[in-house]
Amino acid sequence: xxxxxxxxxxxxxxxxxxxxxxxxxxxxxxxxxxxxxxxxxxxxxxxxxxxxxxxxxxxxxxxxxxxxxxxxxxxxxxxxxxxxxxxxxxxxxxxxxxxxxxxxxxxxxxxxxxxxxxxxxxxxxxxxxxxxxxxxxxxxxxxxxxxxxxxxxxxxxxxxxxxxxxxxxxxxxxxxxxxxxxxxxxxx
Ligand code: 5GP
Ligand code: MG
Numbered sequence: 665x666x667x668x669x670x671x672x673x674x675x676x677x678x679x680x681x682x683x684x685x686x687x688x689x690x691x692x693x694x695x696x697x698x699x700x701x702x703x704x705x706x707x708x709x710x711x712x713x714x715x716x717x718x719x720x721x722x723x724x725x726x727x728x729x730x731x732x733x734x735x736x737x738x739x740x741x742x743x744x745x746x747x748x749x750x751x752x753x754x755x756x757x758x759x760x761x762x763x764x765x766x767x768x769x770x771x772x773x774x775x776x777x778x779x780x781x782x783x784x785x786x787x788x789x790x791x792x793x794x795x796x797x798x799x800x801x802x803x804x805x806x807x808x809x810x811x812x813x814x815x816x817x818x819x820x821x822x823x824x825x826x827x828x829x830x831x832x833x834x835x836x837x838x839x840x841x842x843x844x845x846x847x848x849x850x851x852x
Pocket of ligand 2: 713714770771772
């Protein structure tokens with residue numbers, strides 16, 4: 665017999681910013697927006713891992729177009745809530761994206777540095793087009809100008825975890841997005 669979905673309290677969170685059900689609804693509508701924009705065209709999705717893993721997995725299932733998936737790994741935040749400067753590519757793309765319609769996915773647009781570096785790198789490979797979709801956008805935090813084509817939610821300037829977003833590699837598996845309690849923001 666199927667067991668009911670367990671309900672879960674989040675003792676690690678100061679507050680839930682975006683509930684699981686709201687994420688599900690928004691991801692579904694992002695999928696529809698994206699399908700409308702691309703028509704019947706095949707899409708090459710590039711996910712910035714690890715943060716975009718859960719978002720990518722859910723969004724791809726809302727898109728009916730033929731899809732190819734590649735991942736790129738970037739290091740920028742190192743085990744804390746502060747940026748460590750210039751993002752570096754630590755795992756490169758493997759698919760050929762020349763003349764392909766590329767949809768770049770990330771969990772969150774913050775200073776804009778990561779997506780600006782990755783977009784430049786993709787453009788150098790001469791895709792047919794490049795669009796960017798992020799689940800979250802902290803507009804007030806930009807250090808370099810960058811706008812995404814599709815944004816799931818605009819959020820305030822708070823360090824958030826859950827649904828792929830981590831603190832020191834933890835909390836990615838929370839099904840909602842929330843603000844971590846200050847006492848949990850310690851390493852170890
Ligand atoms: P940016 O280069 O735009 O400053 O930052 C992008 C990356 O920083 C995101 O892909 C994400 O990994 C990380 N990041 C930015 N803000 C947050 C946040 O509030 N929580 C978490 N967990 N990661 C964040
Ligand atoms: Mg990230």
